Amino acid sequence: MKEEPSISGIHIAYYYLCKRKLWLWAQGIAMEEAPDKPNAGHQAVAQATTLQDTTYTRRPQAGRQLLLEQPGLVARIDYYEPNTGTVYETKPSDRMSEVHRWQLRFYLWMVKQCGMGEAIGILEYPKLRKREEVVLSTEDEHRLQDTFLQIRRVLAGACPSPIYKQWCKKCAYYDLCYITEMASE
């Protein structure tokens, strides 16, 4: 029997962004990433990591990255400050801030599940000179656990339909979702 991949922060982000994107990405379907599509796939993650590396050069390197694992779940945290119990997540733009919040709540939940206490989350948008505190409520914890189930359902099902949102034009799967679909009509 094929082993199910662990749910990661990217799964959580894509689930809240677009279930079709989650499904396509989880199938390993990769598209050419054009420079005008900065939010596409791993490029967004790499961009955020680079942004963090170049923007916050004064941060101590010790204790910087964390890899947390729980059964069926994995969290790769780019920056954890152990003295204050703070998880930092850096993003280039706040256009998808609700998606970013859920990804960060997932990291806070993983920190708690790994016995490291209740962490605080800071979402950082250095290009906008903006930061936001994110906490994990009991309600959020319940919703996250439901999200894990829903993600498993999406991955086990058929490819979801396109969502026809404005941000689709920035997505790496745009051609696959719309051009191919229009051509087959």
Ligand code: SF4
């Ligand atoms: S183009 Fe739109 S519908 Fe297609 S995967 Fe991307 S976000 Fe989802």
